Amino acid sequence: MKSKTADDINKIKQTVIERNKSNKSTKVYVHMGTCGIASGAIDVLNTLRKEVKDNKITDVKIITTGCAGICSKEPLITVEVQEQEPVMYQCVDTKKMSEIFKSHVLDKKVLKDYAFARGMEIQIKDRIKNNGKIEGQAAIDNSIPGIEEIPFFKFQEQRVMRNRGFIDPNKIDDYIARDGYQGAIKALTSMTSDKIISEVYDSGIKGRGGAGFPTGLKWKFAAKEENSIKYVLCNADEGDPGAYMDRSVLESDPHSIIEGMIIAAKAIGSHMGYIYCRAEYPLAVETLNKAIKAARTYGLLGKDILGTGFEFDIEVYEGAGAFVCGEETALMRSIEGSRGNPRPRPPYPAHAGLREKPTILNNVETLSNIPQIIAKGSKWFSNIGTEKSKGTKVFSITGDINNVGCVEVPIGTKLSTVINEIGGGITEGKTFKAAQLGGPSGGMIPIEHIDVVMDYDTLISLGSIMGSGGLIVMSDDKSALEMAEFFMDFCKEESCGKCIPGREGTKQMLNILNRLCDGKGKQGDIEKLENLAFVIKNTALCALGKTAPNPVLSTLRYFRNEYEDAISNNI
Amino acid sequence: MIISLRSISYDDLKNQLSKDDKIVINSCNTCIKSCGIGGLQNMTVLENMLLADGYNVLGIDLISIGCSLNLVEYHRQDIKKKEMYDEATVIITLICEDGYEGMKYVFKDKKVISITKTLGTGNFTMDRGVVLTHPFESTGLEKNSEGYELDEVAEKLGLFEDFFDEDDAAFKDEEYVDIIIDGEEVSAIKNQNLLCVCEENGIEIPHLCYNEELSEAGVCRLCLVKIEGRKDLVPACCTHVEEGMKITTNDEQLNKYRRIILELIMASQNHNCLTCSKGIPTPLYNCELQRLIRQFGIEKSRFDENNEFMPVDNSSPVIVHDPNKCILCGRCVRACEEIAGICNIGFINRGSETVVAAGLNVDMNQSDCAACMACVNACPTGALTEKVIHFTGKDWEPQKVYCEQM
Ligand SMILES: Cc1cc2nc3c(=O)[nH]c(=O)nc-3n(C[C@H](O)[C@H](O)[C@H](O)COP(=O)(O)O)c2cc1C
Ligand code: SF4
Numbered sequence: 001m002k003s004k005t006a007d008d009i010n011k012i013k014q015t016v017i018e019r020n021k022s023n024k025s026t027k028v029y030v031h032m033g034t035c036g037i038a039s040g041a042i043d044v045l046n047t048l049r050k051e052v053k054d055n056k057i058t059d060v061k062i063i064t065t066g067c068a069g070i071c072s073k074e075p076l077i078t079v080e081v082q083e084q085e086p087v088m089y090q091c092v093d094t095k096k097m098s099e100i101f102k103s104h105v106l107d108k109k110v111l112k113d114y115a116f117a118r119g120m121e122i123q124i125k126d127r128i129k130n131n132g133k134i135e136g137q138a139a140i141d142n143s144i145p146g147i148e149e150i151p152f153f154k155f156q157e158q159r160v161m162r163n164r165g166f167i168d169p170n171k172i173d174d175y176i177a178r179d180g181y182q183g184a185i186k187a188l189t190s191m192t193s194d195k196i197i198s199e200v201y202d203s204g205i206k207g208r209g210g211a212g213f214p215t216g217l218k219w220k221f222a223a224k225e226e227n228s229i230k231y232v233l234c235n236a237d238e239g240d241p242g243a244y245m246d247r248s249v250l251e252s253d254p255h256s257i258i259e260g261m262i263i264a265a266k267a268i269g270s271h272m273g274y275i276y277c278r279a280e281y282p283l284a285v286e287t288l289n290k291a292i293k294a295a296r297t298y299g300l301l302g303k304d305i306l307g308t309g310f311e312f313d314i315e316v317y318e319g320a321g322a323f324v325c326g327e328e329t330a331l332m333r334s335i336e337g338s339r340g341n342p343r344p345r346p347p348y349p350a351h352a353g354l355r356e357k358p359t360i361l362n363n364v365e366t367l368s369n370i371p372q373i374i375a376k377g378s379k380w381f382s383n384i385g386t387e388k389s390k391g392t393k394v395f396s397i398t399g400d401i402n403n404v405g406c407v408e409v410p411i412g413t414k415l416s417t418v419i420n421e422i423g424g425g426i427t428e429g430k431t432f433k434a435a436q437l438g439g440p441s442g443g444m445i446p447i448e449h450i451d452v453v454m455d456y457d458t459l460i461s462l463g464s465i466m467g468s469g470g471l472i473v474m475s476d477d478k479s480a481l482e483m484a485e486f487f488m489d490f491c492k493e494e495s496c497g498k499c500i501p502g503r504e505g506t507k508q509m510l511n512i513l514n515r516l517c518d519g520k521g522k523q524g525d526i527e528k529l530e531n532l533a534f535v536i537k538n539t540a541l542c543a544l545g546k547t548a549p550n551p552v553l554s555t556l557r558y559f560r561n562e563y564e565d566a567i568s569n570n571i
Numbered sequence: 572m573i574i575s576l577r578s579i580s581y582d583d584l585k586n587q588l589s590k591d592d593k594i595v596i597n598s599c600n601t602c603i604k605s606c607g608i609g610g611l612q613n614m615t616v617l618e619n620m621l622l623a624d625g626y627n628v629l630g631i632d633l634i635s636i637g638c639s640l641n642l643v644e645y646h647r648q649d650i651k652k653k654e655m656y657d658e659a660t661v662i663i664t665l666i667c668e669d670g671y672e673g674m675k676y677v678f679k680d681k682k683v684i685s686i687t688k689t690l691g692t693g694n695f696t697m698d699r700g701v702v703l704t705h706p707f708e709s710t711g712l713e714k715n716s717e718g719y720e721l722d723e724v725a726e727k728l729g730l731f732e733d734f735f736d737e738d739d740a741a742f743k744d745e746e747y748v749d750i751i752i753d754g755e756e757v758s759a760i761k762n763q764n765l766l767c768v769c770e771e772n773g774i775e776i777p778h779l780c781y782n783e784e785l786s787e788a789g790v791c792r793l794c795l796v797k798i799e800g801r802k803d804l805v806p807a808c809c810t811h812v813e814e815g816m817k818i819t820t821n822d823e824q825l826n827k828y829r830r831i832i833l834e835l836i837m838a839s840q841n842h843n844c845l846t847c848s849k850g851i852p853t854p855l856y857n858c859e860l861q862r863l864i865r866q867f868g869i870e871k872s873r874f875d876e877n878n879e880f881m882p883v884d885n886s887s888p889v890i891v892h893d894p895n896k897c898i899l900c901g902r903c904v905r906a907c908e909e910i911a912g913i914c915n916i917g918f919i920n921r922g923s924e925t926v927v928a929a930g931l932n933v934d935m936n937q938s939d940c941a942a943c944m945a946c947v948n949a950c951p952t953g954a955l956t957e958k959v960i961h962f963t964g965k966d967w968e969p970q971k972v973y974c975e976q977m
């Protein structure tokens with residue numbers, strides 16, 4: 001089949017927009033990420049379908065989307081009656097669904113008791129501009145808060161997540177209608193490889209997978225290599241406990257990743273890419289595969305992308321559940337079919353990566369930022385953020401916090417904003433103790449630093465890291481020592497077993513932590529921990545080992561008294 | 572052990588070659604290596620000689636038991652070597668005559684050149700090296716329980732007592748780089764392995780996972796050194812020298828790390844030297860771990876010792892696998908893959924649960940083990956040992972100690 005050209009894509013975009021405008025049906029969005037499904041979204045969807053069928057209505061359009069962000073209120077649905085404000089309902093179950101259907105869909109009467117917000121997330125900017133109104137949409141009961149008034153949404157900045165809760169991830173046309181593939185069109189039809197790389201470099205984007213390496217630089221190294229075979233890889237292994245940002249993007253906007261990879265491929269001169277997605281994300285794998293298939297039918301992947309003659313294709317590779325396979329060299333070994341063990345670098349993947357060919361590996365979030373950087377320009381991207389770190393960062397907030405969910409905020413947002421405003425404070429009215437950022441490789445930010453501006457460098461200076469975005473909140477009745485024990489246990493279990501500091505050092509650190517947590521600490525244990533931490537940090541083979549002592553070091557920095565108590569109580 | 576000697580001169584060899592030939596050199600790693608005319612080092616010497624004289628050498632390949640047709644066939648089919656063997660037109664093989672027949676069978680489509688004559692069987696002695704005890708009739712030598720030393724045999728039979736002499740080939744023009752190791756200026760061949768360069772210059776760096784016959788792994792972290800301008804410590808065994816490198820191989824910090832790593836190893840398993848059979852006084856069997864622990868003067872690990880006992884695998888007729896003494900250096904795994912060409916043993920499990928296992932985690936005698944001993948020869952500890960050496964002696968048994976008079 002002939003590939004669609006840039007004009008064809010633009011035509012599709014117009015048609016879809018027109019069609020949506022002229023469609024007078026009532027729209028019901030069911031937000032169905034894995035999180036939604038786990039809390040019962042499938043039953044809700046089935047009830048909705050049954051109601052539609054039983055009532056023999058034809059002017060209702062059901063749209064299934066990815067996660068809408070605020071996971072603790074799920075299942076969530078949004079009902080949009082034509083020419084009226086949409087309304088989001090929270091904690092819906094089958095019974096509520098039937099009621100909402102009868103009242104709001106059939107009788108066009110909003111069911112205030114179950115309502116969560118007026119408006120949709122994608123309208124926030126317009127609503128703020130127009131004093132909470134959207135042109136052509138009649139305002140309804142204003143005792144329901146407008147979505148722009150809800151702190152969880154108000155303080156966010158949607159870029160990576162801009163399509164969540166709105167498009168159907170399985171419909172490529174939905175993505176195209178939201179300016180999808182415009183970045184790819186621009187990159188493939190009017191930009192040279194150098195131009196793409198300098199645009200990405202100028203934007204200042206750093207890798208969102210944890211290490212924070214400048215993406216433009218990484219691409220430049222790979223572009224310089226002369227080799228007819230190069231690979232573009234996407235890291236969707238997301239193994240940090242408590243992290244699910246990438247899953248949310250994969251499930252709600254898979255085409256943004258595909259588009260990012262196409263642009264990366266053009267930039268470095270690659271013709272084959274892999275998305276390494278953990279098998280524990282079956283929905284993400286399914287969504288990705290469907291998206292890749294759809295992109296192939298449109299000729300957005302394949303031999304002649306957009307009729308420009310550029311060739312690139314993507315395959316999804318399912319990881320078998322090892323955290324260490326998120327490490328770049330281990331990930332590549334795993335795709336090659338070997339045991340996923342890291343190897344010493346250099347050689348760096350940009351020179352000899354997958355199958356010893358030049359390779360770039362980027363995180364899901366990094367790649368899904370790319371299309372907009374290309375389409376809107378590096379200046380647009382860097383207009384938010386701090387001096388040294390640009391753009392937004394997605395965090396998944398979990399733990400003792402009221403609003404559990406995925407949030408995207410400008411880099412440089414204060415931790416207190418995330419905890420108290422967006423997160424809605426600590427559960428059961430308790431007080432905040434500390435937040436763990438960066439999972440097992442990261443560190444804690446205690447209450448005295450709650451006003452820290454979150455960017456890469458500031459967090460490092462406090463002994464933590466930006467990490468991949470996992471943010472675990474602890475209330476003051478939790479033990480920091482136990483948190484450190486948990487992460488050390490994780491690292492010990494998940495180390496590949498190859499290098500001695502990583503394998504035996506973590507085990508010995510865990511032995512001491514176990515002892516301390518059982519109240520059986522010995523004199524000298526703290527010094528031993530510090531000693532081991534230092535050795536492991538400096539000698540381990542890969543970043544898993546090198547960063548494994550971080551939670552211990554950080555809790556020793558801020559909560560040393562807990563360690564000391566564990567020893568003195570035993571003497 | 573089969574005893575062979577070199578039967579052709581370097582000129583004889585060259586006469587059989589043309590500059591258009593695409594040459595692969597392979598060698599058996601068993602008897603012929605002990606006779607001093609096989610093994611990795613000699614292959615490398617020959618490769619360099621031929622390259623210097625303008626021949627096209629595609630590569631070299633070490634085979635644990637070259638007279639096993641199966642193993643040779645595995646090597647030919649190995650994904651990493653297949654391309655090289657397929658392209659080759661000539662195989663120069665360092666192997667006994669028996670093995671040569673096998674090579675000709677496997678590489679029917681190629682010209683196979685042997686450089687040896689096989690003379691009988693013999694064994695290795697500590698004081699006289701390899702001796703020929705049971706010469707073939709064709710050699711005209713009498714049976715002699717004392718055995719003949721190889722130089723004697725060579726002279727009697729008009730053969731060569733050692734391998735080709737590098738001076739017979741043209742001078743190989745290598746690119747040299749100047750580096751500084753611990754303050755001393757050293758000149759080394761560009762891209763040479765740093766650990767080897769250090770050793771050649773008399774600087775010993777502790778290491779356990781590196782073995783020059785095997786690929787580099789960088790897992791034991793003992794050979795970490797400092798290189799000026801690099802943020803992290805780097806493993807010398809995985810580093811290749813470049814112009815101007817400034818290397819520190821030994822300082823207080825590095826030694827502290829090495830000491831702690833050794834103590835971690837000691838604590839990790841049950842390293843009980845009293846019941847270990849490694850340490851027999853032959854060049855092959857010497858516990859590298861024990862040597863390092865003594866060198867660092869470590870008496871006891873400061874860490875909690877692991878007292879779990881894992882069953883010893885005694886099932887193989889020739890190999891004893893004692894996982895309690897394994898340090899997971901991976902040398903056996905690499906040897907079985909690269910030298911045996913079988914991939915019979917590998918790691919299973921993850922983290923501190925990792926162990927080396929044969930086949931799909933079965934006893935050694937249930938696996939595809941070819942009993943080639945590549946893994947045993949590679950193992951630096953007493954985890955994989957040859958069955959026959961068990962309970963035969965120790966090299967650390969009583970020695971005379973002289974005390975200076977006070
Ligand atoms: C043990 C370990 C696990 C990792 N897991 C992930 C992961 O799940 N997802 C990810 O994107 N990066 C992960 N990383 C980081 C990657 O190695 C790599 O730095 C990143 O994918 C590069 O992409 P970026 O430059 O876009 O951030 C992990 C690193 C380590 C050491
Ligand atoms: S397990 Fe050891 S003896 Fe058996 S084939 Fe592999 S290397 Fe040879």
Ligand code: SF4
Pocket residue numbers: 896897898899900901902903904927946949950951952954955
């Ligand atoms: S058995 Fe020996 S060679 Fe194999 S991993 Fe263990 S110590 Fe290393």
